[in-house]
Amino acid sequence: MSLHPDRVGRLKLASHLVIVAGNPNAGKTTLFNSLTGSTQKVANYPGVTVESVEGQYTFAGESIRCVDVPGLYSLKAASEDERVATDVILGRQEGKPELVVYVLDATNLERNLFLFTQIAESQVPMVIALTMPDRLQARGKTVDLERLQSELGVPVVSVVAHEDRKLESLKQAISDALRDKPIPAIDFGLPEGMQSTIRKLSERLARIGVDASQAEIRRNLYEPPELFQRFLEDFPEIAEPFTEARNRLEAEDLLRPSVDVTSRYEWSAKIQSLVLRDAAKPAKVISITDRLDKVLTHRFWGLTIFVLVMYGVFQSIYTVAAPMMAGIEDVFGRLQDAIRPMVSQNEILESFIIDGLIAGVGGMLVFLPQILILFFFIAVLEGSGYLARAAFLMDRLLGWCGLNGRAFIPFLSSYACAIPGIMAARVMPDSKSRLATILVAPLMSCSARLPVYVLLIGTFIEPQYGAFWAGFSLFAMHLLGLVVAIPVVYVLNRKMLKARRLPFVLELPPYQWPKWRDIWLTLVNRGKVFVKTAGTIIVFMSILIWAAASFPRFSPADPVAEAAKFGVAEERAEQWVQEKQLENSILGRFGKAIEPVFIPAGFDWRITTAILSAFPARETIVPSLGIIFSLGGEVDESSGDLQSAMKKATWPDGRPLFTVWTAVGLMVFFALCAQCMATLATVKRETNSWKWAVFMFCYMTALAYVGAVAVNYLGKLFGA
């Protein structure tokens, strides 16, 4: 038996499987992008939020499949991302890798070699890609490649990621290594007591027919308690000898992580001193990075520039995206007009194709401009090194409630739209804080809420209370989500995601020009991920909602005559049919059925149905109200007809339906609710589970309901 279980079964290995692994910021992704280019596929590892990126290339007639694992500092997996990376490197995910390409940052040898010692123990064939030799040279040092190669026992290739000529020699080394299988041969001094315990355990295991290397035994013995427990559960038949050995190490005070970590770092420091040489050219006295940092992390200029940069980014999300979004809507409007005559012989088919399918696909693609623009900026900010500085500046502000300095990107973007905001939570370094960020991001007041606010403020607040209170309520609505998000994220971190947080570590990599290939691949991958996975769900749900609002059909043979029976004038017959259709549909019936639930909030079945039909997207409440008040679906938020219809609407006993408090309650409801299926679909995609999408919908709807009821009761207390 072997100590490598195949947790998800071995995938088909049509070609060679190569893992690209290394420390964060070692230049791993840039190297991976240069190797595999546009062949990349993004997917989630089963059951976790961590993404895997896979690509391939062909060299000398051989097809090489590469997997880019998340950057990690140690195989003693501390975060979910690190655990996934560890599982892949150690062959617990898709079978043992044929080769690990270990990305070694020449400017950070000591710490990078620490992780190398851990991977080396798994006895997997390895090739070292030594990155950033140019940057090391600027510091007045070089690496003696031959010496490094002989110390580590595996081939070392120096690469500058944007010089493709050097990549050829890496590809050559990979192909050679797939044939020769070079295994690292290193020896760092361990205390005698540790070695003898491991030796004895190895002999004992051999007697019961378990063949495991001493390194493998040592790695498992030195797992943190929870992982050691998991290991024992996976292999109950060897639990006893392992537990005994671990107890012996503990008794001899050799189980402390420091014994293990210190011996590795001593070895790393020794290797570094052996291979580093003075370069011909001496170092620059002060690097460009230090000079830039003097300004960009300055307590006044740094913060000023940060605000300006963020303002620029989010201004362009609005202004650059708006015409593109209008263009998409225009194209889909024309498409509807062009196709309508082809399907008009069948009323249901027409409605399905035009209002269900085409509207659904258009309503999904309209998010793409914002997503791509935001990720363009994220890629530039990240690739240049500025994002890390911004996190450095902002960490204090966001750190106390369990987030960290990077969370401002997803939060600010969510003010434009929660979809790119949730996707931008990828900038968060670990999956716990990423999840917390995703779950509260949709509380930020996105631009789709604006039509709701404009309609209600314009109808019930501005005419009565004037421009000051109109402006104040608009501002208050935008602040509400942020204010509510703070306790929510605090509770989420304390109660639900209470798995221990790691100490926050942030590296400030040297400034550099972002690489076009990296930016381009970020955009391609994010676009594909959204359209393929989230997009499919959005279109499917649009069609479901269309069906709920369209069936059962209300289509009298002679609409005008039917309308006349109810005293409706001929020219209003079409709108009247639309209203009856919605009232008669599954959605309308459901709205009537749950009216009692919303009575405490002061909403009748008409408001309730409009809320329900706004599930696809908040702003669709405006046309839905138009239909319900018999004005047809063509109204917009500044329509005078809709405003006066809402003012005139009454309860059956003649009281006005809308008071100013009902209007505020409805705005609070929309500020806090999760009425946006694109958001829910994106949460499903990004967290890789419906569980969190459903959780988000429930908690936000509960908050929205409580908020609306509270406003209604305040209204009763203070009168209006």
Added chain:
Amino acid sequence: MSAVAGMTFADLKSGMSARVIAVDENCLDSRRLQEMGFTVGTQFSVVKVAPMGDPIEILVRGYRICLRKNECHCIQIESVG
């Protein structure tokens, strides 16, 4: 300058140099901090402190890392030089 014993990261100022003198291994954060290179005897220096007082950027083992002061309480340090 004589070493002041019993310092923690909270006492660090920009430009200071310090050495790790003890790591509390009962503390859960200690493993990660040691893996980042803060083993007993390691010297490091403070590059800069963020405008709002936290985090701090540290030069250790030839590389730079930012840490939050209150997340390093399991490491005892003394100032050097």
